[in-house]
Amino acid sequence: GAGVSQSPRYKVAKRGQDVALRCDPISGHVSLFWYQQALGQGPEFLTYFQNEAQLDKSGLPSDRFFAERPEGSVSTLKIQRTQQEDSAVYLCASSPGTVYGYTFGSGTRLTVV
């Protein structure tokens, strides 16, 4: 497709459940980013891939969060044992390189109940 595709759009998880969020970036974009956006705030950096290499994971809030991009295209953000504070919109973005504006997906809204 022409844009960044994220699925699912909405996810409701029971506390303690594991979830997996998928991102399909623009074809050919080497850089892929995951951001977390809480209500009323700006996106906060989680992690960054260049092709399949995870170059920065400094923003992942805990070891319950894990991201992968095994073939340098599709990426998955996994959250284990979800907690209520994990409720947020998770945004994926891709770009041709590191000094370009991102193209964001529409996000996955995660609600932990």
Place this chain on the structure above:
Amino acid sequence: DQQVKQNSPSLSVQEGRISILNCDYTNSMFDYFLWYKKYPAEGPTFLISISSIKDKNEDGRFTVFLNKSAKHLSLHIVPSQPGDSAVYFCAASGFEANAGKSTFGDGTTLTVKP
């Protein structure tokens, strides 16, 4: 401690007038700045950027100004249109370590009244 701040949560302007959105940053290592626009239920859309070697960048109705000594940037929209009503995010990144990673402000909601 927020490194990128947008101190005005909201701004309302009349159609046809100028909209000025402001952003301040604290980290002097930032040297690339971007503005994004976000409609409800969509991801942010990249609008315009500026590198620290410039003080102005223009793209159609949108102009970004950078004052490095004041660590301040602004986005001017002239003339404003009702379709410009959205949340605007300022973001900053650096070329050294963490290149590509952006730090975002909390956004300013712009309302353009017909």
